[in-house]
Amino acid sequence: MSHMIRVRNIFKFFGPAWLVMIADMDASSTLGAAETGALFKYGLIWFTIVLVIPLYLVQESSGRIGVATEMGLGEVIRNNYSHSLTLIATVPMVLTDIVTYVIEYLGIAVGLSLFNIPILFSLPVFYVIHIAVVIHRKYGLTESILLVISGMLIVAFIAALTVRGIEPYSPLYFVPSPTFLFMLAVNVDAVIMPFMLFFQASATAEKVIHTRKKFQINNSTEINSNIVRDKFTKTAMKSMRLETLLGAVVSEMLMVVVEMVMSGIGPNMNFASISQLAGGLTAIAGVYSPY
Template identity: 30%
Template sequence: MSIVQHEPAVEEPEASGVGRLRRIAMVAAALGAVVGPGLIAGLSDDDPAGITTYSTLGASYGYQLLWVLVVSTLALIVFQDLGARIGVVTGQGLAGLIRQRYGAKAGVLSIAALVAANIGTTTAEFAGIAAGTEIFGLSRYISVPIAAIAVSALVLRGGFRGIERVLIVLSAVFLAYIGAGILARPDWGAAFQGMVVPAMPLTKDAMLITTATLGTTLAPWGLAFIQSYAVDKKLGTKELGLLRIDVVTGAILTGVIGFFVVVACAATMHAHGIRVSDAASAAVALEPLAGPLAKELFAVGLLGAALLAASILPLSTAYSVCDVAGRPAALDDTPREAPLFYGTFAAVTVVGVVLVLLPGVSLVPILVLTQVLNAVLLLPLLAYMAGIARDPRLMGEYVAGRSVTSVYYLVIGLVVVCIVAMLVLTFVPQ
């Protein structure tokens, strides 16, 4: 009799524990089905152009401007979340919505500027592949064409799910930058102070690198990509909560990786008065100052970042061109079904490869000016996104309220201040 009385007391906790595990498993499965847009779009911002910008920030100014990276990361969270939400709610890419709400001229001009910036940044991605492999002794004339063929084969043959899995796996390579930053033995106290205490040298170079940092972190192509990718992934409004977790995680990881790049260069190159010419020079400079493992980790991170971004940039461009042309396409479409999509991808890839392989071409000016162009391009793009977010015809019950809109305009105002200060310090005699 006592056994019968005690059986429910023993089984009830077990049933409760099994229920909790089942609920956890269901949430994890649901999150796993949503993960992708935020993680891939966020981490691909840490591309060779971004790594070079962050390396220059740390090598030139030490820990002083780390707060710029913090502010840029917060802005990235706000607008990538907005881009993903607009994509899910409207089922359209950014370029198509700009054309629909603001007219064909606005759509075409925006995308023309975006394509120009994307070609420059794609060139920087292949330059990163060249630099990363040359550190290990492999010529760019071998590595760059192989990489171009590999990313093209991935897009042509992989299908949406296959491509997404490969891109997420590639994202894991960014852990190498964390290792390189730790091996550099930075001054953590000074790094924390640089994150929370704003300081700004009022010089042209300081404003240029600040504007470039904002432009490379809150990259226009990333905003266009995350919106189109969320549409291509066929996510619904029920998944907006889980998608926000994905977006915030990806954006924070972007800032974390950037932080470790800055502190690695601040602790080594800035401390010894060494300047950065590109991301590869930062990797090489780390060897005598932080050891060969730090150099190799930095180089591996550079190569992986370049491969990831070399896949994403042409994709972002192809999505945008098709959207503004009124011919939206998806990764599961065949080249016969979406010739404009795959043709744009191929054209951007080929131009990037050719520019990298031209003898005697200096890529550093292209890289830095492209990031500044990204910051300038942000102004109309962010204004368009804020306007779309406030449009009840497009967003319905998900329309942005006043408090959220004020945050959008605060970020836009920050971009305006950076650009105006840069122009004043560049062109007005001091």
């Protein structure tokens, strides 16, 4: 019974770490993994698996900041460093996020274009949705929706590999050519992105604050005892670490799945071209390729 209680307490904090790790499988990561598979087939699977380690270590540090301070990373930087250092930390993050958003909207455009939904319609609609999420700050509702979508994403990727089938390609390949080294950099960049650090710290902090308030209401008391406070923080920290580890493993395994699905499609495919992508996917799954 005590074991079940501990598991239930840990799941009270579930959400932020998992979502940010699954968000690692965004449009840029998916397209990067697809191009990796097209160029090297299964050859970089070994490298993708190795990336679980830095992904976990970096994101766990971000989550730890959120649990310990109950503040976002930006707020922590602003409160502890000078304006100059805060600006130095902020500017590259903003520039990187701008590029990331361009790629995300490219992914939306490419994906919906496969269903013949015009870009002039799809991009404004999704932009309005994103703005609404930010303005209304309904994190709990958004988190619940995204948790369902994350499960659908996993099922969809596994289904794609099932349709594609597993080929007898070697998962080990290393040739220090410019193209090979470039694709290594692409895969590293897909793992460590500034928005992930800021999101996990902020979302984890908000989740901890929300859970603490619910705990106070349910128990009609404040968490003012050092023993109770320490126990609460330790549970939140343990949950975040387990969730981050699980998310790191799952997200990189999804990268592996995409590499396997797109293996052998052709090294000259332009993944930003709707017609070329549609043709390549049709070779894999026929009429089911858009899905």
